[in-house]
Amino acid sequence: MARGRLRIYLGAAPGVGKTYTMLHEGQRLRSLGTDVVVGLVEPHGRRPTAALAEGLETVPRRTVVHRGVSLTEMDLDAVLARRPQVALVDELAHTDVPGSRNAKRWQDVEELLDAGIDVVTTLNVQHLESLNDVVRQITGVTQHETLPDEVARRADQIELVDLLPETLRRRLVHGDVYPPDRIETALTHYFRVGNLTALRELALLWLADRVEEGLQRYRAEHGITAPWETRERILVGLTGGPEGETLIRRAARITARTPGSELLALHVVPGDGLVRSDPAALSHQRTLVESLGGGYHQTTGEDIPEALLQFAKAENITQIVLGASRRGRFSLLLRAGVGQRTIHRSGPIDVHIVTHEAAAGASVPRPPRPIRGTGPVRYWSAIAGAALLLPLLTLVLTALRGTLGLPGALVLYMLAVVLTALVGGRLPALLTALAAALLTDYYFTPPLHSLKVERAVDIVALVVFFAAAWLVGTAAGVAARRTHQAMRATSEARALSRMAAAMMRGEALPTLLEQVRENFSLAAVSLLERDPEHGPEPRWYVVASAGARPPERPYDADVEARVDDRLTLAARGPGLSGDDRRILAACATQLGIAHTRGGLVRGAAGAEPEEPGRPRAGALYLRPVDLDEALTAALDDLGPGGHSILLRLPEQLPDVIADAALLARVLATLVADALRNSPPDAPPALTAEVEPDRVTVRISRPTADDMADAPAGREGEGSALRLSRDLVEAMGGTVEHTADGAPSVTITLPTSAPRPGP
Incomplete structure (x- = not known):
C-alpha cells in the first residue's frame, strides 16, 4: 500500500x-x-x-x-x-x-x-x-x-x-x-x-x-557544479597558522552582515603526507568556528587552491576568505601564493584576501618539501645521494685537475645535477647545482681554495652552469608531476573499468564491495540503506559488506560516499585524498546502480520489488520523476503553441519512473506532432489518469488526418511516434496509437509508489 x-x-x-x-x-x-x-x-x-x-x-x-x-x-x-x-x-x-x-x-x-x-x-x-x-x-x-x-x-x-x-x-x-x-x-x-x-x-x-535541501538534491541529480547564489555561503581557508583566528572572525563578521548566510571553514591536508600545521592550533580554530555557528571541514589535496575550489563548488560557496601570504617577496616571485592562484581559478566565486600580523613579518621558516609527484622518499633520497656523490666526485676531479680542467669539471658536475633532478625533482637539483658551483669555484677557478673569481670567463661559465641546472631541475619536476597525474588518471580509469566489467559480468554486491576495499586499501566497506518509513531517528540496514567489522551506520565510518537519499557507501580505514574520494564516489554510484538493477531483476522475476531510485542500465537515468514538472517542461519547450493545449489533469499526479529529460522530450515531440496535424481552431487535448500502479497520459486530436489513416501498430507510423515508442519502452512504459475515431497516442508509465487516484 x-x-x-x-x-x-x-x-x-x-x-x-x-x-x-x-x-x-x-x-x-x-x-x-x-x-x-x-x-x-x-x-x-x-x-x-x-x-x-x-x-x-x-x-x-x-x-x-x-x-x-x-x-x-x-x-x-x-x-x-x-x-x-x-x-x-x-x-x-x-x-x-x-x-x-x-x-x-x-x-x-x-x-x-x-x-x-x-x-x-x-x-x-x-x-x-x-x-x-x-x-x-x-x-x-x-x-x-x-x-x-x-x-x-x-x-x-x-x-x-x-x-x-x-x-x-x-x-x-x-x-x-x-x-x-x-x-x-x-x-x-x-x-x-x-x-x-x-x-x-x-x-x-x-x-x-x-x-x-531540495535545491542541493536537484543540483546533484542534474550534475550542476557552478555555484548558485541563492544564499551566501562564506568559506574560510585555514592552514593552522597564527592568522587563523583573524580570518575566522573576519569571515564571521561577513556572515553576520548577511542574514541567512552560512559560515564554513576548511583545512586542506597536503597530499604528500607531510604534516606542516599545528594540530593544537587547528583544534582551537575548529572550536572557535563552531562557537560562532559555523561548520569545520577537512579534506586532502595535492593542489591546495584546487582542493579549496572543488569543495567550494560542491558546497555552493559564494565567497572565500583567505589570509595574505606569509611567504617572502622572493618566494612569491618564483611562484604565486595560494591566494593569487585561487583568485585566478575562482570564476564567479568572490575571494577576500585578509591581511594579518603574521603577513607583515618574515615568512615562517619551514623545512623544504618535495615537489608533488616525486614523493618524500625519493626527495630525501636525492638529497642524501647528492651529499655523498658531490664529495666523491670532487676528490676524483681534484686528482684529474690538470687533465680535465674547468670545462670537464662542469660537465661532470652537471651530470650529478641531472641525476639528482631525475630522482628528486627541482629543489634537490637546485641545491645540488648550488653546491657544485661553490665546489667548482673553490677547487677549479683561480685563485684556488678561494671563492673569489678573477676571470670573467669563469664567472660566465658558473652562471651558465647554474642556469642550466635550474632549467634541468624545472623540466624534471614538471615531468615528475605529469607522470604522477598520468598515473593517477590511469589508476582512476582502471578502478572504474574493473568495476564496470564486474557489473557487466553480473557479480554480486559483496564481490564488488571487496573489489572496492582492495582498490583503496580499506579495512571494511558497507553499502547501507536508510529505512524511509522509520521515525525521526534514521535506521540503517546493511545491504552488503566486505572486510572485518564493517560499519553499520554512516557515522561509524571513517569515509562516507553518499549515493542518494537512501543509499550510502561507508568504509573504515585510512583517510583518502581528494582524488581518491572522488573515485570512491564514482564507485559508490556504480554500486547504487548495481543494487537498483538487482532489485529490478528480482521484481521482474516475481520477487518483492524494490522502489527504483537510481539508474537502471545503459545511458538512461531512471528515477522518480514529478510528472507535473515533466509536462510543464514539455509545454514550455513548445513555446506559444503549447499554451493552446487543452489540459485535463487530476489535482495531484504521482511520480513516475522515467528518465526526466527523455520523458519531457517524448511528451514535447508527441504534442508538437499533434499540434501540426490539428486545425488551428481545434487544438489537441492532453489528459492523464491515475491508476494504482501506473499513470496514463493521452494526447488526442478531435479530427482525423494523415496520421489517423495509418494503421495502428508499428507499420505506417511516423518517425516521431516510432522514436517515442522506443524511448518509452526503454523506460519501462508503453505507447499505444489509436487511429479509429479521434486519433490519439497513449503513454503508460509505472509509478514510483502505487497511489489511489483522486
Missing part, C-alpha cells in the same frame, strides 16, 4: 491563519471531487474559521474521561475505517488526551499516512524541537508540546502562512484571535512586535533550510 502525502501549513505564531488556510484547501479539494474529511479542527472560537468548516464531512470525535473530566480527541480508528483520500488534522505538535493509543498527534498522523491517507495539517514554528530553546529566549515561554524536526522535514509539502506582526496585532485588537479578556495580556507579552518579528524570521529561516 502506498504511503499518503503530508502537507503542513507552517506559521510563526497563533492567529496567522493556518487553520483557516487548511480548511480553505479542504473546500477546494472537495469542489474538485476529492474525498475529504475533517479528522480534527480547533477553531478556538473564531467564527470565520468555524464557518469555513461547514459543508465538510467531519468524523465525530471520541470522548475520554480523565480524572472525572470529559475530554475529546480525534477518533483515529473511525478515520481509518472511513478511509478518505484526504484528512484534515489540526495542530500537528499537540499532545493526545490521556488514554489515547498514541502520546502525540503526529503519531496519529503517521498511522493515517501509513494507511495511504493524505493528511493536511498545521504547525507553529515554536513547536519545532530544534527551536525550543531559541523560542524560550525570545518569548520567555517554554513550549512543552514539541515536534521532532525530522517529522516535519519528511513532509511532502510545507507552505508558510505569513502575516506581518502589525497585521497580526490588529487582528488581536479586533478580537479575531483571542477573547476580549486575553487581548491586553497577549499584546503586552507574547505578541510584542519584537517577538513576532523574531518568530517570523525563525520560520522563514527554517523553511529556507528545507528549500535548500
Whole structure:
C-alpha cells in the first residue's frame, strides 16, 4: 500500500491563519471531487474559521474521561475505517488526551499516512524541537508540546502562512484571535512586535533550510557544479597558522552582515603526507568556528587552491576568505601564493584576501618539501645521494685537475645535477647545482681554495652552469608531476573499468564491495540503506559488506560516499585524498546502480520489488520523476503553441519512473506532432489518469488526418511516434496509437509508489 502525502501549513505564531488556510484547501479539494474529511479542527472560537468548516464531512470525535473530566480527541480508528483520500488534522505538535493509543498527534498522523491517507495539517514554528530553546529566549515561554524536526522535514509539502506582526496585532485588537479578556495580556507579552518579528524570521529561516535541501538534491541529480547564489555561503581557508583566528572572525563578521548566510571553514591536508600545521592550533580554530555557528571541514589535496575550489563548488560557496601570504617577496616571485592562484581559478566565486600580523613579518621558516609527484622518499633520497656523490666526485676531479680542467669539471658536475633532478625533482637539483658551483669555484677557478673569481670567463661559465641546472631541475619536476597525474588518471580509469566489467559480468554486491576495499586499501566497506518509513531517528540496514567489522551506520565510518537519499557507501580505514574520494564516489554510484538493477531483476522475476531510485542500465537515468514538472517542461519547450493545449489533469499526479529529460522530450515531440496535424481552431487535448500502479497520459486530436489513416501498430507510423515508442519502452512504459475515431497516442508509465487516484 502506498504511503499518503503530508502537507503542513507552517506559521510563526497563533492567529496567522493556518487553520483557516487548511480548511480553505479542504473546500477546494472537495469542489474538485476529492474525498475529504475533517479528522480534527480547533477553531478556538473564531467564527470565520468555524464557518469555513461547514459543508465538510467531519468524523465525530471520541470522548475520554480523565480524572472525572470529559475530554475529546480525534477518533483515529473511525478515520481509518472511513478511509478518505484526504484528512484534515489540526495542530500537528499537540499532545493526545490521556488514554489515547498514541502520546502525540503526529503519531496519529503517521498511522493515517501509513494507511495511504493524505493528511493536511498545521504547525507553529515554536513547536519545532530544534527551536525550543531559541523560542524560550525570545518569548520567555517554554513550549512543552514539541515536534521532532525530522517529522516535519519528511513532509511532502510545507507552505508558510505569513502575516506581518502589525497585521497580526490588529487582528488581536479586533478580537479575531483571542477573547476580549486575553487581548491586553497577549499584546503586552507574547505578541510584542519584537517577538513576532523574531518568530517570523525563525520560520522563514527554517523553511529556507528545507528549500535548500531540495535545491542541493536537484543540483546533484542534474550534475550542476557552478555555484548558485541563492544564499551566501562564506568559506574560510585555514592552514593552522597564527592568522587563523583573524580570518575566522573576519569571515564571521561577513556572515553576520548577511542574514541567512552560512559560515564554513576548511583545512586542506597536503597530499604528500607531510604534516606542516599545528594540530593544537587547528583544534582551537575548529572550536572557535563552531562557537560562532559555523561548520569545520577537512579534506586532502595535492593542489591546495584546487582542493579549496572543488569543495567550494560542491558546497555552493559564494565567497572565500583567505589570509595574505606569509611567504617572502622572493618566494612569491618564483611562484604565486595560494591566494593569487585561487583568485585566478575562482570564476564567479568572490575571494577576500585578509591581511594579518603574521603577513607583515618574515615568512615562517619551514623545512623544504618535495615537489608533488616525486614523493618524500625519493626527495630525501636525492638529497642524501647528492651529499655523498658531490664529495666523491670532487676528490676524483681534484686528482684529474690538470687533465680535465674547468670545462670537464662542469660537465661532470652537471651530470650529478641531472641525476639528482631525475630522482628528486627541482629543489634537490637546485641545491645540488648550488653546491657544485661553490665546489667548482673553490677547487677549479683561480685563485684556488678561494671563492673569489678573477676571470670573467669563469664567472660566465658558473652562471651558465647554474642556469642550466635550474632549467634541468624545472623540466624534471614538471615531468615528475605529469607522470604522477598520468598515473593517477590511469589508476582512476582502471578502478572504474574493473568495476564496470564486474557489473557487466553480473557479480554480486559483496564481490564488488571487496573489489572496492582492495582498490583503496580499506579495512571494511558497507553499502547501507536508510529505512524511509522509520521515525525521526534514521535506521540503517546493511545491504552488503566486505572486510572485518564493517560499519553499520554512516557515522561509524571513517569515509562516507553518499549515493542518494537512501543509499550510502561507508568504509573504515585510512583517510583518502581528494582524488581518491572522488573515485570512491564514482564507485559508490556504480554500486547504487548495481543494487537498483538487482532489485529490478528480482521484481521482474516475481520477487518483492524494490522502489527504483537510481539508474537502471545503459545511458538512461531512471528515477522518480514529478510528472507535473515533466509536462510543464514539455509545454514550455513548445513555446506559444503549447499554451493552446487543452489540459485535463487530476489535482495531484504521482511520480513516475522515467528518465526526466527523455520523458519531457517524448511528451514535447508527441504534442508538437499533434499540434501540426490539428486545425488551428481545434487544438489537441492532453489528459492523464491515475491508476494504482501506473499513470496514463493521452494526447488526442478531435479530427482525423494523415496520421489517423495509418494503421495502428508499428507499420505506417511516423518517425516521431516510432522514436517515442522506443524511448518509452526503454523506460519501462508503453505507447499505444489509436487511429479509429479521434486519433490519439497513449503513454503508460509505472509509478514510483502505487497511489489511489483522486
